[in-house]
Amino acid sequence: IIFGISIFHAFGHQWPCQIVYHPRKCVGFGLSDGEGCEHFWSAIKPLIPSLRVSGYNQRIFVIDEQVRHLDNNLSILSFGHWLWRRWGHCQEKNTVAEEGLKMCDIAVEALRQEWKAQVTMQTKPAPKQSKNKGAEAIAAILTLENILEQHHSMVHELENSILSGTVNIIDVDLQLLEYRGKCKRIADNIQKCKWGLGVSDQANLKDLWNNAYLHIRMNACAVKTRLRDRLRSRKFEIEKLEHSYRRTVNEMKLHSHTELSVKGCEPGIVKLSKTYNGLCTQLQALIRQGKAPQNALPPLPIAREGLFQLDIDDEVWQDIDLDDTDSHPPGWLANDGVQQGIKYMLELDHCEEEAVRVMQERCALQEWMQEEWMQVESVKEQSSRGVWLDIVVLSFY
Incomplete structure (x- = not known):
């Protein structure tokens, strides 16, 4: 069983929910x-005026008859036409998706990796504020350092056992490679955690356990991360509205519904920006009071004007004294070609699924028609035999 949300109602959900259930x-x-x-419901809506003033039993009877009429007459008679329309619609979208992938000129496997990374990034829980944010981060670093020290001691023991010549060198060498790999991964995690805290390798972490500056800094980083996620989600949701021009009546309704849903998220985003600006003010005050680490720089507050434009030089992307990592933005976020390629890739995948479904429906229709035809032929044959027997009996008498 695969759970999903209908397309019309999906835009009322947050973007991470849409990624999973759209x-x-x-x-x-x-x-x-x-x-x-x-x-x-659209097919039976003409019954609303008359059934509104009818009794319970009459209402049930009319609805049953209408459903029977739709099932026995309209649905069966138009089933072939429905299959033809679905197949044509599928082939049309399939052609557009294939041409779009050719224009993007990006390997499908690379696009799948980017889509997988996007889903992982945009569905993971956003960081939250906490009263013990700095202490929790320091405790995590200290724990990792203890584990790293234990692994280093194990590496030394394995190296000494190899030098002694009393063990199987191949087995010990495999264990040595495993522990060295673990040491490297743990050391990288420790470095990332220290970057997140904004402390140097020589800093005494135990002395920073209850540091107010680190506590506010970690909360500011968490709020800014949530703010970015919300703005990115809004950008992905509203992108469909920005690129839609000619629309049918149903698409107009969907467009209006999507626009209202996206607009309803703006107050929460504005509140997050105000919270972040308040934390920036507290950090500036601590720096002026000399309660911050040396060479600490106050992060830039985010202006309300132009908050939803997401220009490349906006303050929301500036991580002064909040993130010391030098990482490049992923392709699914910064590369227009990758974004378009992901859309065409998903469209092509769904076209292939739709083609399989339509073919299965066609086979079911053919089998049903064959069975009905055989039943009709059987009845005709039986009826012709019955008439012949009646003639023989009458002639005998």
Whole structure:
């Protein structure tokens, strides 16, 4: 069982939820919009005026008859036309997706890796503020340092055992490679944690256990990360609105619904920016009071004007004294070609799923028609035999 959200209602959910449950972003839904119930309700909506003033039993009877009429007449008679329309729609979208992938000129496997990284990044829990944020980070670093020291001692023991010549060198060498790899990974994690704290390798972490500056700095970093995630999610959601021009009536309704849903998230984003600016003010005060580490720089506050534009030089991307890592933005976020390629890749995958589904429906329709035809032929044959027997009996008498 695969859970999903209908396309019309998906835009009322947050972007991480859409990545997991949107029919156009998860596997198995093809080009289905998940609005089967709405299609049925649209077919019986002419009954609303008359049934509004009718009795209970009459209402149930009319609805049952209408459903039977739709099932036996309209659905069966238009099933072939429906299959033809679905197949044409699928092939049209498939052609557009293939041409788009050729224009992007990016390998499909690379796009799948980027999409996987995007899903992992945008669905992981966002960091939260905490009263013990700095102490928790320092405790994690100290724990990792203890583990690293134990691994280093194990490496020395294995090296000494090799020098002694009393052990199997091949087995010990494999263990040595394993522990050295663990040491490298743990050392990298420690370095990242220290970058997050903004402390040097020579700093005494135990002396910084209850440091107010580190506590506020970690909370500011968490708030800014949440703010960025919310702004990115809004950008991905509103992108469809910015690139849509000609729309049908249903698409106009979906466009309006999406726009209202996106606009409803703006107050929360503005509140996050105010919280972050308040933390920046506290950091500036601690620096002026001399309660911050040496050479500490106050982070830049985020202006309310232009907050939702996400220009490349906005303050929301500036990590002065908050993030010392020198990492490049991922392709799914900064590369327009990768973003377009991911869209075409997902579209092509869903077209292939839709083609399989339509073919299965066609086979089911053919089998049903064959069975019905055989039943009709059987009845005709039986009826012709019955008439012949009646003629023989009458002629005998």
